[in-house]
Amino acid sequence: MSVGIVMLVHTALDRAEQVARHWSDAGCPVVIHTDVSVPDKTHRAFQDSMADLPDVRFSRRHRCEWGTWGLVAASQSASELMLTEFPDVRHIYLASGACLPLRPVQELIDYLKARPQTDFIESATTADVPWTIGGLDTERFTLRFPFSWRNNRYLFDRYVALQRRLGLKRRIPNGIVPHMGSQWWCLTRQTLSAILSDPERSTYDRYFSKVWIPDESYFQTLARQHSRQIESRSLTLSKFDYQGKPHIFYDDHLQLLRRSDCFVARKIWPRANRLYDAFLTDEASAMKRTEPNPAKIDRIFAKAVERRTRGRPGLYMQSRFPAQPRENGLTSSEYSVFQGFSDLLETFEPWLARATGTRVHGHIFAPERAEFSQGETVMNGALSDSAALRDYNPRAFLTSLIWNTRGERQCFQFGPRDNQRIIWDIAKDPNAQISVISGAWAVPLFKSNQNFSDTRREAALLQQIESKHLEILRSNAAKARVRIWTLAEFVEAPMEPLQTIIDEISPQHTQSGLSEVPKMTDLTGFGQFLQSLKNQGMHPYLTGNFPVTHDPQDTQTNLRKPYLVR
Known part of the structure; x- marks a missing residue:
């Protein structure tokens, strides 16, 4: 029994190789999906660099653009290859090339072995959490989104406005209840295989392919249909700012990451040499065995968000010049x-x-x-x-x-x-x-x-x-x-x-x-x-x-x- 790692890679391939070797050296099979936007020559060199690793595979490539179906398709292809090639894998852990293991891999293996039937995937309905940023919560499941928000924002906004004006709404198939959460999950073999072999998969895929940001709702929704036991949390430390953009961890975040007790963190700056040197190491110098608890550092992130959005009273800065609805007081004291x-x-x-x-x-x-x-x-x-x-x-x-x-x-x-x-x-x-x-x-x-x-x-x-x-x-x-x-x-x-x-x-x-x-x-x-x-x-x-x-x-x-x- 082992843990299989599915890695979604699109940049900083040298760091992705370093992390993949770390997983493989600990006995974890690795399946890597490389974004189709990566040139073929670069991708072949990336494959050749890990030819000496027997438990590393490369899945069929998809175009992975933020907020589109490609990220789900890439996860599906890599997961199918993992289930086929490595029958002894009990848990499949989805990570990215910018993820960094914070604790010895054996600790993750032991942790999941003690919970053989548990799926770790953040999964909540839109009515229960205020996570959505940008005005689309339930509408992301009832409208269609055929245009890229990043590359065709004009068409994206106009098509949304048109659907609202005409009162168009999609039917959610088979009475499923849409759930949302972090795209970085760890599912059991039984749950993942049930999702991928579901007789209604084509219906679900067709529906979610036009959902807004489907990688945060596809597995999160379907896991509720097939899982025996869900812990609605991610084992990956992933923090977002007030605009919904992921925080990037740098070298000076070393002690902060140690305090989280999490198994994996993202998003790591590719040049954070100190972080890679500190965590891709032997067990003796790694973190202590304890329950992952990212909430320990939530207060620090909350303070950072407040400082970023409100600033200190009476202090202006280039990133937060005073504006009427955003300023935090004209002066600093009485x-x-x-x-x-x-x-x-x-x-x-x-x-x-x-x-x-x-x-x-x-x-x-x-x-x-x-x-x-x-x-x-x-x-x-x-x-x-x-x-x-x-x-x-x-x-x-x-x-x-x-x-x-x-x-x-x-x-x-x-x-x-x-x-x-x-x-x-x-x-x-x-x-x-x-x-x-x-x-x-x-x-x-x-x-x-x-x-x-x-x-x-x-x-x-x-x-x-x-x-x-x-x-x-x-x-x-x-x-x-x-x-x-x-x-x-x-x-x-x-x-x-x-x-x-x-x-x-x-x-x-x-x-x-x-x-x-x-x-x-x-x-x-x-x-x-x-x-x-x-x-x-x-x-x-x-x-x-x-x-x-x-x-x-x-x-x-x-x-x-x-x-x-x-």
């Missing part, structure tokens, strides 16, 4: 945006840095330059303060700033005078904490010494810009944490907003309350300034209900004090 605070509070930036231990910038989207903290001109990641470079892609600028300074919270100022292209990105960023004093842009205008007509015109423009900004922040699409106070509300009771902000940024710095507060600019006469704007026809409604006569001493006397202030 940051704070302050609008109007530095206009009203003269020492706000140094005070915030001391109170929270964060890095506090000025207006990094200011029209002249990016105002980095402490007047720096270059930030981590070689970010320049050049406005031209920043404005070429403001979104990438913000993402890079947060990514390259991760581990240190960033805070910066923003206002209606700054580049407004970044507003939507910040508003939709869950990592952003946005605090706004609406109407605070009026304070620098109040302090300026320009003509009142110019002041009125600029105030109208700034209010229009800020109004649109606040509309975005209040929209349903905004995911940032937003707090908005009017200027009048903030001036009336500044301690509570400041304490709330500090608590959220760095609660450990304020367990006993604020010990100091930033200095507020002198607003004497500011109420009359706002009234003058109103008298000129410009209504500064974003400032709130600011009194015409404002006495800072009264505000200090009536301050609410929810926290202890030393």
Whole structure:
């Protein structure tokens, strides 16, 4: 009793010969199918290279194109030759030229000998598993697919669309229930011979020849008709990415493959010399005897798929440049945006840095330059303060700033005078904490010494810009944490907003309350300034209900004090 190996080969014939010799040296008969696309001269040289192996045969050749019937026909021809030429074979193991035995072949022989009636073939209905990728699950069994998806994709898609539009459906023969699974199986002699000698084989072959990807459903379906005992799993480690393409194993996957405890793995890179040297070896240096368990490394593959499809938040790469439905967050960590605070509070930036231990910038989207903290001109990641470079892609600028300074919270100022292209990105960023004093842009205008007509015109423009900004922040699409106070509300009771902000940024710095507060600019006469704007026809409604006569001493006397202030 032995195990027969059926190998489907189409490329890297030198590696296929190396693996075939490994199987043969362990006492396993080998039947090789070579794709008809391989030139005859190359195929004859391949045959001659293994002429010294008495238990190696070559089957009739077929054209094996992905997703077509040729792969099933090749498996049938090679299996028939195996059953005819080697009557002592009890199990037939289907492999490819890119497969690599990971454990001593004798372990596989012993494992199957202890399970003489068991077929190892992944077999599940389309309703039970979400494996199918590309929109064709049950339709692959009810529509016809005479055209190659790879070589005639236009005709493939149009013919599928035509069948859907006309409502055409195929009848599944003899009431069989289509099953799907990995094409790499290991069947007993009894089951395989029953499939190949089934009186209805011509009917099944005719039906499956027009099924989409029949090599993943033909044997998987018919084994259910003839098998005594099925274990719905493959003994071959075969992993696929999110697009349904097989993972390729390279030299640096050596330890990963050892952890799988599987008998065979595919798909191996032909130049992975380290893998071939490590596994095509003697029993003493091979893997330990244990139950094959590819699930042990499923978590690693799941993480790889997630990293490939979603990436790390705030990190872009050539293979995963951000797109609206695929991006995994604009930024990598939390940051704070302050609008109007530095206009009203003269020492706000140094005070915030001391109170929270964060890095506090000025207006990094200011029209002249990016105002980095402490007047720096270059930030981590070689970010320049050049406005031209920043404005070429403001979104990438913000993402890079947060990514390259991760581990240190960033805070910066923003206002209606700054580049407004970044507003939507910040508003939709869950990592952003946005605090706004609406109407605070009026304070620098109040302090300026320009003509009142110019002041009125600029105030109208700034209010229009800020109004649109606040509309975005209040929209349903905004995911940032937003707090908005009017200027009048903030001036009336500044301690509570400041304490709330500090608590959220760095609660450990304020367990006993604020010990100091930033200095507020002198607003004497500011109420009359706002009234003058109103008298000129410009209504500064974003400032709130600011009194015409404002006495800072009264505000200090009536301050609410929810926290202890030393």
